[in-house]
Amino acid sequence: MTELKLPELGDNVASAVVVGVLIKEGDRVTEGQPVLELETDKAVMEAPALASGTVFKVLVKPGDEVKSGQVIAVLGEEGKAPEAKTPAQEKLSEAPRAQEDRSAPLPAPPPSPPQARPTPGERRLIPAAPSVRRLAREMGIDLRAVVGSGPAYRISESDLRRLAGGPAPTTPTPQPLPSSALPDFSKFGPVRREAMSGVRRATVRSMAQAWSLVPMVTHFDRADITEMEAWRKKLAPRAEKRGAKLTMTAILLKAVAAALKSFPKFNASVDPEKNEVIYKDYIHLGVAVDTPAGLLVPVIRDADKKGVFTLALELGEVAAKARERKLTPEEMQGATFSISNLGGIGGTGFTPIVNWPEVAILGVSRSSIEPVWNPEKGVFEPRHIMPFSLSYDHRLIDGADAARFCRFIAELLEEPVLLGFEG
The missing domain is CATH 4.10.320.10 (E3-binding domain)
Structure with a gap:
């Protein structure tokens, strides 16, 4: 018999909920074949088999919560059916199981003798x-x-x-913010309870962690995007021919990538244990996407090496996958900086929370036509103004750094030709 275990679910993913079982008793399974559909905190994905054989028993069902390494099925040897047990053997083997929680992972084994130690490099969980x-x-x-x-x-x-x-390490790991017991709201009127979705639970954890770890400050600025908007509308048909939608977010990806190359401190992380700053020589941008399930942040990799049309195409693809809950954990990992654009909804400004271990995040609000004084002509002119904000980790970034970073982005947006040179 072979125990079929659940593979690693991904970094920062403690558990998942089974939404579909793709195998049944008697099925032949090959290594790598999808056997379960799982809903994690941020995605719906398929779990592959880590071994081959004939399914003797399935140990999970839809609705069960499972963890990496948990036994999800029992396989017989490939090519032959499992040996039948006598009634006495079956009774002996089933008796202990009656008191077990089938969905719980097996207890960790005691330390093996030296010859049983894992070999470095071997394929294992x-x-x-x-x-x-x-x-x-x-x-x-x-x-x-x-x-x-x-x-x-x-x-x-x-x-x-x-x-x-x-x-x-000698310093303790920071603990999440303590929670307080809630009052009994039912004393004041009718109430109802609703379980948080996996995405919302993940948001609670990550936001509380970020708030407890990062001393944040927010800097506000505005950019005159009149010329950029004219170029965006002019080039939109060309982007559509390539299957992309040319949005301001796609342009912001290019502008932010250029800014991070000029201001590498914003593309870093703080290591307080070693008193070091970790500078990253790659630029992967997380983009907040509003979905029916909650906020998801897919990652656009190597944004500094791509043109605006390519960024627009990739942005449309990952945003669609986010709304359909088809993102994989890998597609939401590795960001060095994040962008949250609420301009399509509204608002004049907000303070986004830094997505730790990143050190900064850009928040964009709705642009509007405003009168701006033209000193050369001596008149007010209608200009397209976009407000934006930058929240940053004050342990690494000073206020002057943040102001220069924001001005750099504003100038790229105000002079579209600069985007080609700086990018």
């Missing part, structure tokens, strides 16, 4: 927390080459730092 996986990426360490010192060879931050020749 890697026991490591999301924070450890993030640190490994930042340190350039392949977790497959690490054998942890914890129970069941679980990998810790200390293991990574020892491997890199550095000291183990």
